Amino acid sequence: MNRRQKKRFLPLSLLLFVLAFGGGIFWQYWHYTRAPLGAQGGPSPEDQFEIIEYQIQAGETLAQIAQRFSVSLELLVASNELFLEDLKELEPGKTLRLFKNGVLHRVKAGQTLTDIAKTYGVSLQEIITVNNLDARKYIYPGEELLIPSASEAPAWRRFQLAGGRSAFLSWPLHGPLTSGFGPRRHPITGERHFHEGIDLEVPEGTEVYAARSGRVLFAGQRGGYGLSVVLQHDHGYRTIYAHLSEIFVYRGQFIEGGQRLALSGNTGNSTGPHLHFEILHYGKPLNPLALLPPL
Ligand SMILES: [Zn+2]
Structure with a gap:
Protein backbone atom coordinates (compact mmCIF):
# COMPACT_ATOMS: atom_id res chain seq x y z
CA MET A 1 0.00 0.00 0.00
CA ASN A 2 1.58 3.25 -1.04
CA ARG A 3 0.89 6.64 0.49
CA ARG A 4 -1.87 7.53 -1.98
CA GLN A 5 -3.64 4.23 -1.41
CA LYS A 6 -3.34 4.75 2.34
CA LYS A 7 -4.93 8.20 2.02
CA ARG A 8 -7.93 6.69 0.28
CA PHE A 9 -8.10 3.62 2.50
CA LEU A 10 -8.34 5.50 5.80
CA PRO A 11 -11.64 7.34 5.18
CA LEU A 12 -13.10 4.23 3.55
CA SER A 13 -12.24 2.02 6.52
CA LEU A 14 -13.56 4.68 8.89
CA LEU A 15 -16.83 4.74 6.99
CA LEU A 16 -17.06 0.95 7.08
CA PHE A 17 -16.34 0.95 10.80
CA VAL A 18 -19.02 3.54 11.52
CA LEU A 19 -21.51 1.63 9.41
CA ALA A 20 -20.78 -1.70 11.04
CA PHE A 21 -20.57 -0.49 14.61
CA GLY A 22 -23.39 2.04 14.39
CA GLY A 23 -25.57 -0.47 12.59
CA GLY A 24 -24.91 -2.98 15.33
CA ILE A 25 -25.97 -0.53 18.01
CA PHE A 26 -29.05 0.42 16.02
CA TRP A 27 -29.94 -3.23 15.49
CA GLN A 28 -29.54 -3.94 19.19
CA TYR A 29 -31.65 -0.93 20.09
CA TRP A 30 -34.31 -1.87 17.56
CA HIS A 31 -34.29 -5.46 18.69
CA TYR A 32 -34.45 -4.49 22.34
CA THR A 33 -37.31 -2.04 21.95
CA ARG A 34 -39.20 -4.43 19.65
CA ALA A 35 -38.60 -7.48 21.80
CA PRO A 36 -41.86 -8.89 23.16
CA LEU A 37 -42.50 -8.35 26.85
CA GLY A 38 -41.11 -11.05 29.06
CA ALA A 39 -38.56 -12.12 26.44
CA GLN A 40 -35.79 -11.17 28.86
CA GLY A 41 -36.96 -13.88 31.25
CA GLY A 42 -39.80 -14.33 33.70
CA PRO A 43 -43.25 -15.60 32.80
CA SER A 44 -43.95 -15.68 29.08
CA PRO A 45 -46.20 -12.90 27.76
CA GLU A 46 -48.78 -15.50 26.78
CA ASP A 47 -49.24 -16.52 30.40
CA GLN A 48 -49.13 -13.05 31.84
CA PHE A 49 -51.41 -11.26 29.42
CA GLU A 50 -53.68 -14.05 28.31
CA ILE A 51 -57.41 -13.61 27.98
CA ILE A 52 -59.11 -16.81 29.08
CA GLU A 53 -62.54 -17.63 27.74
CA TYR A 54 -64.36 -19.94 30.08
CA GLN A 55 -67.67 -21.67 29.63
CA ILE A 56 -69.62 -21.94 32.84
CA GLN A 57 -70.32 -25.51 33.88
CA ALA A 58 -73.65 -26.66 35.34
CA GLY A 59 -74.02 -25.86 39.05
CA GLU A 60 -70.94 -23.66 39.18
CA THR A 61 -70.88 -20.38 41.10
CA LEU A 62 -68.93 -17.26 40.19
CA ALA A 63 -66.94 -17.57 43.39
CA GLN A 64 -65.85 -21.08 42.39
CA ILE A 65 -64.78 -19.88 38.95
CA ALA A 66 -62.88 -16.97 40.48
CA GLN A 67 -61.10 -19.37 42.80
CA ARG A 68 -60.32 -21.86 40.06
CA PHE A 69 -58.48 -19.21 38.04
CA SER A 70 -57.22 -17.35 41.12
CA VAL A 71 -58.95 -14.15 40.01
CA SER A 72 -60.79 -11.94 42.49
CA LEU A 73 -64.58 -11.85 42.22
CA GLU A 74 -64.17 -8.11 41.81
CA LEU A 75 -62.08 -8.48 38.65
CA LEU A 76 -64.34 -11.21 37.29
CA VAL A 77 -67.40 -8.96 37.63
CA ALA A 78 -65.53 -5.91 36.30
CA SER A 79 -64.09 -7.67 33.25
CA ASN A 80 -67.44 -9.10 32.23
CA GLU A 81 -69.58 -6.13 33.30
CA LEU A 82 -71.85 -8.53 35.12
CA PHE A 83 -74.98 -7.58 37.05
CA LEU A 84 -76.89 -9.27 39.81
CA GLU A 85 -79.34 -10.55 37.22
CA ASP A 86 -76.43 -12.31 35.52
CA LEU A 87 -75.22 -13.73 38.80
CA LYS A 88 -78.61 -15.25 39.57
CA GLU A 89 -78.90 -16.93 36.25
CA LEU A 90 -75.37 -18.10 35.67
CA GLU A 91 -76.31 -20.35 32.80
CA PRO A 92 -74.07 -23.28 32.01
CA GLY A 93 -72.50 -22.64 28.61
CA LYS A 94 -72.38 -18.87 29.06
CA THR A 95 -68.87 -17.64 28.31
CA LEU A 96 -66.92 -15.55 30.78
CA ARG A 97 -63.82 -13.64 29.85
CA LEU A 98 -60.97 -13.61 32.31
CA PHE A 99 -57.78 -11.66 32.57
CA LYS A 100 -55.80 -12.96 35.51
CA ASN A 101 -53.68 -9.89 36.15
CA GLY A 102 -56.20 -7.08 35.93
CA VAL A 103 -59.34 -5.88 34.19
CA LEU A 104 -60.56 -6.22 30.63
CA HIS A 105 -61.74 -2.80 29.56
CA ARG A 106 -63.97 -1.97 26.61
CA VAL A 107 -63.18 1.47 25.18
CA LYS A 108 -66.07 3.95 25.06
CA ALA A 109 -66.60 6.66 22.46
CA GLY A 110 -64.54 9.74 23.33
CA GLN A 111 -62.41 7.94 25.90
CA THR A 112 -58.65 8.44 25.62
CA LEU A 113 -55.84 6.23 26.90
CA THR A 114 -55.02 8.92 29.47
CA ASP A 115 -58.62 8.79 30.72
CA ILE A 116 -58.43 5.00 30.97
CA ALA A 117 -55.10 5.13 32.82
CA LYS A 118 -56.58 7.58 35.33
CA THR A 119 -59.77 5.53 35.72
CA TYR A 120 -57.83 2.44 36.75
CA GLY A 121 -54.93 4.15 38.53
CA VAL A 122 -52.41 2.57 36.14
CA SER A 123 -49.57 4.25 34.23
CA LEU A 124 -50.27 5.18 30.62
CA GLN A 125 -47.03 3.51 29.49
CA GLU A 126 -48.05 0.22 31.08
CA ILE A 127 -51.31 0.13 29.12
CA ILE A 128 -49.45 0.99 25.90
CA THR A 129 -46.82 -1.71 26.47
CA VAL A 130 -49.16 -4.50 27.49
CA ASN A 131 -51.55 -3.86 24.61
CA ASN A 132 -48.81 -3.26 22.00
CA LEU A 133 -50.11 0.20 21.20
CA ASP A 134 -46.70 1.87 20.55
CA ALA A 135 -47.21 2.19 16.84
CA ARG A 136 -50.92 3.00 17.04
CA LYS A 137 -52.47 6.44 16.54
CA TYR A 138 -56.01 5.69 17.66
CA ILE A 139 -58.00 3.45 19.93
CA TYR A 140 -61.53 2.55 18.94
CA PRO A 141 -64.84 2.36 20.81
CA GLY A 142 -65.65 -1.23 21.66
CA GLU A 143 -62.00 -2.25 21.52
CA GLU A 144 -60.87 -4.44 24.40
CA LEU A 145 -57.80 -3.42 26.40
CA LEU A 146 -55.96 -5.26 29.12
CA ILE A 147 -55.48 -3.15 32.23
CA PRO A 148 -52.75 -4.82 34.28
CA SER A 149 -52.62 -4.46 38.06
CA ALA A 150 -55.61 -2.12 38.14
CA SER A 151 -55.90 -0.52 41.57
CA GLU A 152 -59.52 0.45 40.93
CA ALA A 153 -62.35 -1.41 39.20
CA PRO A 154 -65.19 1.09 38.62
CA ALA A 155 -67.46 -1.57 37.11
CA TRP A 156 -67.27 -3.48 40.38
CA ARG A 157 -67.93 -0.29 42.38
CA ARG A 158 -70.89 0.51 40.15
CA PHE A 159 -72.15 -3.02 40.69
CA GLN A 160 -72.06 -2.44 44.46
CA LEU A 161 -73.54 1.08 44.31
CA ALA A 162 -76.39 -0.06 42.06
CA GLY A 163 -77.13 -2.99 44.37
CA GLY A 164 -76.01 -5.29 41.54
CA ARG A 165 -78.71 -3.98 39.21
CA SER A 166 -78.17 -2.92 35.62
CA ALA A 167 -79.51 0.55 36.42
CA PHE A 168 -79.20 3.66 34.23
CA LEU A 169 -77.62 5.46 37.20
CA SER A 170 -75.98 4.12 40.33
CA TRP A 171 -75.81 5.81 43.74
CA PRO A 172 -72.89 8.23 44.21
CA LEU A 173 -72.41 6.72 47.68
CA HIS A 174 -74.47 4.96 50.32
CA GLY A 175 -75.71 7.08 53.21
CA PRO A 176 -78.94 8.01 54.98
ZN1 LIG B 1 -79.09 19.48 49.02
Missing part, protein backbone atom coordinates in the same frame (compact mmCIF):
# COMPACT_ATOMS: atom_id res chain seq x y z
CA LEU A 177 -81.23 10.36 53.04
CA THR A 178 -81.68 13.49 55.15
CA SER A 179 -83.46 15.71 52.64
CA GLY A 180 -85.49 14.74 49.60
CA PHE A 181 -86.26 16.39 46.28
CA GLY A 182 -88.94 19.11 46.17
CA PRO A 183 -90.18 22.20 48.04
CA ARG A 184 -88.75 22.70 51.53
CA ARG A 185 -87.69 25.37 53.93
CA HIS A 186 -84.11 26.31 53.23
CA PRO A 187 -81.93 25.01 56.09
CA ILE A 188 -79.91 28.25 56.20
CA THR A 189 -82.23 31.10 55.14
CA GLY A 190 -85.45 29.51 56.45
CA GLU A 191 -87.22 30.61 53.26
CA ARG A 192 -89.35 28.28 51.18
CA HIS A 193 -87.49 27.04 48.14
CA PHE A 194 -87.21 24.05 45.88
CA HIS A 195 -84.57 21.48 46.77
CA GLU A 196 -83.31 20.37 43.38
CA GLY A 197 -81.53 17.25 44.59
CA ILE A 198 -81.20 14.92 47.54
CA ASP A 199 -78.94 15.10 50.58
CA LEU A 200 -77.10 12.05 51.83
CA GLU A 201 -75.59 12.45 55.27
CA VAL A 202 -72.07 11.07 55.41
CA PRO A 203 -68.97 12.02 57.40
CA GLU A 204 -66.58 14.44 55.72
CA GLY A 205 -64.06 12.57 53.55
CA THR A 206 -66.46 9.83 52.33
CA GLU A 207 -65.66 8.73 48.76
CA VAL A 208 -68.03 9.97 46.06
CA TYR A 209 -68.46 7.96 42.83
CA ALA A 210 -69.79 8.81 39.37
CA ALA A 211 -73.41 7.71 38.93
CA ARG A 212 -72.82 6.95 35.25
CA SER A 213 -70.02 7.25 32.71
CA GLY A 214 -69.57 10.69 31.18
CA ARG A 215 -67.36 13.71 30.89
CA VAL A 216 -66.41 16.24 33.58
CA LEU A 217 -68.15 19.49 32.68
CA PHE A 218 -67.12 21.34 35.80
CA ALA A 219 -64.83 20.68 38.75
CA GLY A 220 -64.19 23.41 41.30
CA GLN A 221 -65.71 26.08 43.53
CA ARG A 222 -69.24 27.08 42.57
CA GLY A 223 -71.18 29.47 44.87
CA GLY A 224 -73.55 27.78 47.30
CA TYR A 225 -72.61 24.36 45.94
CA GLY A 226 -69.11 24.85 47.32
CA LEU A 227 -66.52 22.50 45.90
CA SER A 228 -68.48 20.56 43.31
CA VAL A 229 -68.33 18.34 40.23
CA VAL A 230 -70.74 18.32 37.29
CA LEU A 231 -70.76 15.35 34.90
CA GLN A 232 -72.28 15.37 31.42
CA HIS A 233 -73.76 12.00 30.47
CA ASP A 234 -75.42 10.71 27.32
CA HIS A 235 -79.11 11.31 26.50
CA GLY A 236 -78.98 14.87 27.93
CA TYR A 237 -78.38 13.89 31.54
CA ARG A 238 -76.12 15.66 34.00
CA THR A 239 -75.28 14.82 37.59
CA ILE A 240 -74.04 17.26 40.24
CA TYR A 241 -72.05 16.37 43.36
CA ALA A 242 -71.81 19.29 45.82
CA HIS A 243 -70.28 20.47 49.15
CA LEU A 244 -67.17 18.33 48.53
CA SER A 245 -63.90 18.56 50.45
CA GLU A 246 -61.55 17.26 47.74
CA ILE A 247 -61.81 16.65 43.97
CA PHE A 248 -59.79 14.04 42.03
CA VAL A 249 -60.97 14.79 38.48
CA TYR A 250 -60.56 17.65 36.03
CA ARG A 251 -62.66 19.36 33.38
CA GLY A 252 -62.84 17.37 30.15
CA GLN A 253 -61.85 14.06 31.73
CA PHE A 254 -63.85 10.99 30.71
CA ILE A 255 -65.19 9.18 33.76
CA GLU A 256 -66.50 5.63 34.11
CA GLY A 257 -69.63 4.91 36.13
CA GLY A 258 -68.43 3.95 39.60
CA GLN A 259 -65.18 5.91 39.27
CA ARG A 260 -64.09 7.82 42.36
CA LEU A 261 -64.65 11.54 41.78
CA ALA A 262 -64.11 13.26 45.09
CA LEU A 263 -64.43 13.21 48.86
CA SER A 264 -67.59 14.52 50.48
CA GLY A 265 -67.41 17.57 52.68
CA ASN A 266 -69.21 20.59 54.06
CA THR A 267 -68.24 23.41 51.66
CA GLY A 268 -70.57 26.12 50.28
CA ASN A 269 -74.04 26.65 51.80
CA SER A 270 -74.08 23.56 53.92
CA THR A 271 -75.23 23.09 57.51
CA GLY A 272 -73.25 19.91 58.13
CA PRO A 273 -71.22 17.28 56.34
CA HIS A 274 -73.30 15.70 53.57
CA LEU A 275 -73.40 15.08 49.83
CA HIS A 276 -75.90 17.03 47.76
CA PHE A 277 -76.66 15.00 44.63
CA GLU A 278 -78.60 16.31 41.68
CA ILE A 279 -79.77 14.86 38.35
CA LEU A 280 -80.61 17.21 35.49
CA HIS A 281 -82.25 16.21 32.23
CA TYR A 282 -81.68 18.90 29.58
CA GLY A 283 -81.31 21.37 32.46
CA LYS A 284 -84.45 20.30 34.32
CA PRO A 285 -83.89 18.81 37.79
CA LEU A 286 -85.42 15.36 38.24
CA ASN A 287 -86.13 13.47 41.46
CA PRO A 288 -83.07 11.25 41.87
CA LEU A 289 -85.08 8.73 43.88
CA ALA A 290 -87.20 8.06 40.81
CA LEU A 291 -84.09 7.21 38.76
CA LEU A 292 -81.75 5.54 41.21
CA PRO A 293 -82.04 1.80 41.84
CA PRO A 294 -83.87 0.87 45.06
CA LEU A 295 -81.51 0.21 47.94
